[in-house]
Amino acid sequence: MKKMRKIFAVLLTLAMVLGMSMTSFATEPTAKITVNGLDANATVTYKQIIKPNTQTATGWEFVDKADITAFGDNYTQDDEQVVLWKLIKMVSGNTTVQNMPANTVAFSASEFQTAVGNITTNKTPGTTENVNTVTENNGTKTISWDVTSAGVYVVNADSKKQDGKSTAYTYSPMAAYISFGGYDTKTGVPSSLENANITAKSTTVDITKSDSETDKVVEVGKTVTYDVTTKIPFVSATNNITSFKLIDTIDGAEYVKYNNPDNENDPNNGKVHVTGTIGTTTFDQYVDIVKDKNDKDTITIDLSKYLENNAHANQTVNLSYDATVTSLEVNNSVIPADGKNNYRPAEDRLYTGTVTLTKTGKSNETLKDAKFVLKRTDKEEYAIVSKNNAGNTYSVTGWTSSLATAKASGLMVTDNNGKIVVKGLDDSKTYEFKEIEAPKGYSINETNSTVSWDTEGAGKDAATRTGSASMVDSKLSALPSTGGIGTTIFTIAGCVIMIAAAGLFFASRKKSDNK
The missing domain is CATH 2.60.40.740 (Immunoglobulin-like)
Known part of the structure; x- marks a missing residue:
């Protein structure tokens, strides 16, 4: 701000002293306003509020007389030069300059900031003004454009989020001071203008x-x-x-x-x-x-x-x-x-994702009371689960490397529809259902059933990510029947022979002992 004050003081006093003798300004050369520190979605608008006028006491005037009231409701168009003197004294660091009225009181920085905030900017830099946008390495954006007149410009920046509606950042109103860089020694007309560089300051935070x-x-x-x-x-x-x-x-x-x-x-x-x-x-x-x-x-x-x-x-x-x-x-x-x-x-x-196991027999009948644990394939770990109140669903509460622990705290049982539903899983991982106990009359399937994620991938709803697995069990085999007594007679005969042999053994030992 101190630098701005010095620039503005030089600008105004130099214009006042040298400009008094000029009857008109020739076409001013071009200067550039540069706004730094904007975020990627920011846009800027601007308005020139003060321009040179050698016919006034200060050498300046308001471009739009209505903007005078922005510096206080009590100021009218007749107070234009009073307001400008107060601005000159503010930017000159309370120093009294030539021809300044003795009772001039400088605007405070907060008064000036409030006034700038009361001014509506509606001009967007266009192609005729050589607008240029540069995105910096740190993600911030710089916007610059050309102007052709010395004076004071109010610049506003606004940033919308990607939805185009809600605000990402709100920036403090900014003032750009375009001063004279040099003069033609014969005509007193400025031969160059000084560029203005300002840094956007956000007052609300996007997070x-x-x-x-x-x-x-x-x-x-x-x-x-x-x-x-x-x-x-x-x-x-x-x-x-x-x-x-x-x-x-x-x-x-x-x-x-x-x-x-x-x-x-x-x-x-x-x-x-x-x-x-x-x-x-x-x-x-x-x-x-x-x-x-x-x-x-x-x-x-x-x-x-x-x-x-x-x-x-x-x-x-x-x-x-x-x-x-x-x-x-x-x-x-x-x-x-x-x-x-x-x-x-x-x-x-x-x-978290949800997976469903369906257990069937060879004839596609659903099998209840099959018992399973869930295993991760990327490491030897098994799910510890708790059963939910609603339906035959289980929620993962942790993991264990012990199969015995999993059988005690992670065992899940198929319902009447042959299903187990497990919640709390990640679709970027692969899981397997391991059968621990088959339904009555069926044998355990020693091949684990791998989960397939049905809705994995970009564009899917994360809140409803699901996967599925299935397993078929076989019935236990029975001994063949011939319709007769089968092996029963042989079993009975074998038992009789064993009993007779045992009797003969003990009888022979008794005779031997009597001798």
């Missing part, structure tokens, strides 16, 4: 939440990395915040707690490890888990120190932390809090 599961389907027990992206807001007279925090709330998962294996007394043990970057600055925070009013786990990341002196204003913030899925659906949200503005939370949802 996005994402996770490492791109298709939004995950299994219970999996650890997911969550990412938050936002920007450090600009502190101004109208947005004089002193605090900036991000409050994250999770339901259906548990934050992963830090544990230092080398130091059980580490004060960070039991806290959530948050890693982050702000511009080129990296940092770590260890934050406590607390319950909100709805008894949900929350963590708070405090970024207040990065507001100081606007050293990090508009810089992108990236945060990461981990959570382990514990339920069939995970709801996660994060919202900025600065003690002044109200923001909408950014939300992220994860879902």
Whole structure:
């Protein structure tokens, strides 16, 4: 702002001193207004509010007299030069310049910012103004365009989210000062204009939440990395915040707690490890888990120190932390809090897939009372499940490497329709049903049944991702029958011979003992 004041002071005083003798201005050369620090979806509009006029006391005038009232309801068109003198004194650092009335009081920075915010801008830079848009490596955007007159321009930026409706960022109104770069020594006409570079300052924060599961389907027990992206807001007279925090709330998962294996007394043990970057600055925070009013786990990341002196204003913030899925659906949200503005939370949802096993016999009859466990194929682990109240459905609650444990805590039984429904699975993984006990009269199928995901892939609804598997059992074999006594007679005869042999053995021993 100090630089702007100096430029504006030079501009106005130089124009006032040198411009008084000019009867008219020749066609001014071209200068460029450049707005930096915009986000990718931002657009700009502008309006010139002050232009040169050598016939006035200040050497300047308002382009649109109606804009005079933006500086206060008590100002009329007759107060044009009064308002301009107050502006000149503001940008000159309260210094009195030549011909300035003695009672002139400078506008304050907040008064000027409020006035600029009261002016409606409606001109969009077009092709005739050599508009140029450049996207920087850090994702921000720069827009520049040409103007052909010295003076003061009000610039507004707006950004819409991809839906084209809701606002991503709101930027503070900006002022661009186009000053004279040089003069023709003979005519006093400016021979060049100075370019104006301004940086957009966002006053509301867009925040996005994402996770490492791109298709939004995950299994219970999996650890997911969550990412938050936002920007450090600009502190101004109208947005004089002193605090900036991000409050994250999770339901259906548990934050992963830090544990230092080398130091059980580490004060960070039991806290959530948050890693982050702000511009080129990296940092770590260890934050406590607390319950909100709805008894949900929350963590708070405090970024207040990065507001100081606007050293990090508009810089992108990236945060990461981990959570382990514990339920069939995970709801996660994060919202900025600065003690002044109200923001909408950014939300992220994860879902788990559902698979159905169908058990039949060779004649396609459904088989009930077949018992199974569910196995992951990428590692020797079996699902631990709980049975749901509604229907013959089971939910995964964890995993074990012990088949014995799975038989005790993960056994599932087919219903009257020969079906088992299991919830809490990830469609990016392959699962198998392993039969533990076959229905009465049937043999166990030793070949596991692999799950096929029916709705896997892009464009499918993550909330209804399903898979299926099937297995056929064979009946147990029976001994053949000839219609007669079969082997029974041979069994009886064998028993008689064994009894007779035993009697002879003991009788012979008795005779031997008597001798």
